[in-house]
Amino acid sequence: MKDEAPTFEAINLLGLILEKTESEEEKELLFTAAEALRFIETTGQQYDFVDYRQDLKTEGPQMVIASFATRDEAEAWLKNHPKPPCRAAVLIADKYHTVYYRRDTNDRTMPSTPGIEFHLEEMMKDGRPPPPAATFDTREQARAWFYSLPERPSQAVIQLGGEPYLAAYHRNIDHLAFHPFSLVEGLKEWRKKMEQERTPEDPEPQS
Structure with a gap:
């Protein structure tokens, strides 16, 4: 998948940089970046990552993860979602809203955003x-x-x-x-x- 999602090569590069880094704080940041790429690999989200990177190259507006016709549909989706996103944009009647989820308290909100x-x-x-x-x-x-x-x-x-x-x-x-x-x-x-x-x-x- 080198041409589609070069996450493996990126992980190796981060490892080489990590070996030459002396700052413990920078090492932790590099390690976190490598683990984020490993998460994409191990959870099979390579194609989603490819699409995300492609969207970043376009001139279009912010990416959204879902679209709903009404607020009631969006609220039902958020309420019943087994693992809602921590923070992500959605559309309700083509208007932007941001989903916020706190796992420790199970708080789920979806305010509009400009x-x-x-x-x-x-x-x-x-x-x-x-x-x-x-x-x-x-x-x-x-x-x-x-x-x-x-x-x-x-x-x-x-x-x-x-x-x-x-x-x-x-x-x-x-x-x-x-x-x-x-x-x-x-x-x-x-x-x-x-x-x-x-x-x-x-x-x-x-x-």
């Missing part, structure tokens, strides 16, 4: 989205077009119902999400709220 808004903002030039690759009236039309492409990109800007959208393809779960660029407007309110919540410094006493 990561996609920042991604959309970075894509906007001069405050405007890139030109759309195609225009559609419905999501069904957009989905049919996207899945008909010879190679599905990680993302594509489209016009949907008269508004600019980002169509983001999550290859690991075969899900096409639609994110309106209008979500960026929410960042203005969020930043304004953060600014208002900042406690001003106490004025210096007058002498």
Whole structure:
């Protein structure tokens, strides 16, 4: 699997570096990195690791591990999951949420997160989205077009119902999400709220 998941070669390289490292703290960090790669090998997650590395090379938004149509579906999944992820992103109605799980207390939470808004903002030039690759009236039309492409990109800007959208393809779960660029407007309110919540410094006493 050298060409697909060179974890074995990476483990050997870490071992060579470990032999030349004198710092005990750095040795522990290198050992932890090697053990993480061994975990991938021994649990048979080489292909998942390959897909993860491939996603890192794309310009698409943050990777997610699951997608749900409703909050109730997501809550049921999290409640009944025998071994939920410690921390991972999921989509609920194409909106980003982060799963948090504490094994010692069995606490399971899933708050919404604004990561996609920042991604959309970075894509906007001069405050405007890139030109759309195609225009559609419905999501069904957009989905049919996207899945008909010879190679599905990680993302594509489209016009949907008269508004600019980002169509983001999550290859690991075969899900096409639609994110309106209008979500960026929410960042203005969020930043304004953060600014208002900042406690001003106490004025210096007058002498």
